[in-house]
Amino acid sequence: xxxxxxxxxxxxxxxxxxxxxxxxxxxxxxxxxxxxxxxxxxxxxxxxxxxxxxxxxxxxxxxxxxxxxxxxxxxxxxxxxxxxxxxxxxxxxxxxxxxxxxxxxxxxxxxxxxxxxxxxxxxxxxxxxxxxxxxxxxxxxxxxxxxxxxxxxxxxxxxxxxxxxxxxxxxxxxxxxxxxxxxxxxxxxxxxxxxxxxxxxxxxxxxxxxxxxxxxxxxxxxxxxxxxxxxxxxxxxxxxxxxxxxxxxxxxxxxxxxxxxxxxxxxxxxxxxxxxxxxxxxxxxxxxxxxxxxxxxxxxxxxxxxxxxxxxxxxxxxxxxxxxxxxxxxxxxxxxxxxxxxxxxxxxxx
Ligand SMILES: NC(=O)c1ccc[n+]([C@@H]2O[C@H](COP(=O)([O-])OP(=O)(O)OC[C@H]3O[C@@H](n4cnc5c(N)ncnc54)[C@H](O)[C@@H]3O)[C@@H](O)[C@H]2O)c1
Numbered sequence: 001x002x003x004x005x006x007x008x009x010x011x012x013x014x015x016x017x018x019x020x021x022x023x024x025x026x027x028x029x030x031x032x033x034x035x036x037x038x039x040x041x042x043x044x045x046x047x048x049x050x051x052x053x054x055x056x057x058x059x060x061x062x063x064x065x066x067x068x069x070x071x072x073x074x075x076x077x078x079x080x081x082x083x084x085x086x087x088x089x090x091x092x093x094x095x096x097x098x099x100x101x102x103x104x105x106x107x108x109x110x111x112x113x114x115x116x117x118x119x120x121x122x123x124x125x126x127x128x129x130x131x132x133x134x135x136x137x138x139x140x141x142x143x144x145x146x147x148x149x150x151x152x153x154x155x156x157x158x159x160x161x162x163x164x165x166x167x168x169x170x171x172x173x174x175x176x177x178x179x180x181x182x183x184x185x186x187x188x189x190x191x192x193x194x195x196x197x198x199x200x201x202x203x204x205x206x207x208x209x210x211x212x213x214x215x216x217x218x219x220x221x222x223x224x225x226x227x228x229x230x231x232x233x234x235x236x237x238x239x240x241x242x243x244x245x246x247x248x249x250x251x252x253x254x255x256x257x258x259x260x261x262x263x264x265x266x267x268x269x270x271x272x273x274x275x276x277x278x279x280x281x282x283x284x285x286x287x288x289x290x291x292x293x294x295x296x297x298x299x300x301x302x303x304x305x306x307x308x309x310x311x312x313x314x315x316x317x318x319x320x321x322x323x324x325x326x327x328x329x330x331x332x333x334x335x336x337x338x339x340x341x342x343x344x345x346x347x348x349x350x
Pocket of ligand 1: 012013015037039040043058060074075076077080099125126127
């Protein structure tokens, strides 16, 4: 593409999340948002009040037929991601899709294939990968400061917002899964999930998922729309130190605890056996205060302009959806372990 001119973006889906994407794409030097598309005239009127220069439409085709449009960002309900995404790729546009990428791994694979055929950039909105906190945690884990990562536990809870088409795991856990895969740098071997649907038949509003990794890695994810408190907390337990990431904290989001448990190297009798508990200092590293969504939008635009593969490409989107599918299968089988299919692994590593 012509690198001298701004990348022109159309935004599809202007509900709760879409306006955040419009704001962030608009704040970039090399991008301009030209179109806002939504089925709701009220939402479009609201967008035009905020950004009077926007062209608006209820029909995605109108934005897609504009030859000036280079890229489309989709922030509609998940069930529409595949159909709208395919339309965008077929129209030759680069594509950003919100998480979760689609409602099945089959849909994700078709989107990946179509993007490759058309030589278009495909990126998925795994926003947390672009936060300074998660970047810093990755550096800390990689440096060996925590020792071996023994397990990760994550909780993402609040009251609502209830979704009609997907359960709470599909709604909230994509964030935790994407962070956990990024930190472990591995795909799980098996997935277990249990949950309950209290408010709407068949749509779980509380779930507990576990991911088991080759080599002993283990992660748990609790997701809920039925909790009085907003909690976004991840604990990474290492053999040397432990780290707590609290995304609600405005300043000290990461705390590293110099805490561990040691087993005695040798003992002859049970009476001699004693764990030793080590409690040391707590340290909170400084983090840059950059808006993750801005970094995410900037990365998408840069990938379009350079042809580089996004850090959260369709392949990462597919991995998350495959885990959600395995979790759904496990939910139907009372929490039984479901293997992460070999066939899908082959696609990802291709
Ligand atoms: N990355 C994040 O942190 C984050 C946060 C929240 C939501 N999301 C994701 O963003 C997406 C949207 O979520 P939301 O909470 O904004 O949903 P929402 O229901 O508030 O908004 C969806 C919008 O899409 C519009 N829409 C529906 N069908 C359409 C069509 N055919 N063409 C154009 N517009 C159409 C609706 O009118 C609505 O305004 C979901 O994938 C969700 O998971 C991501």
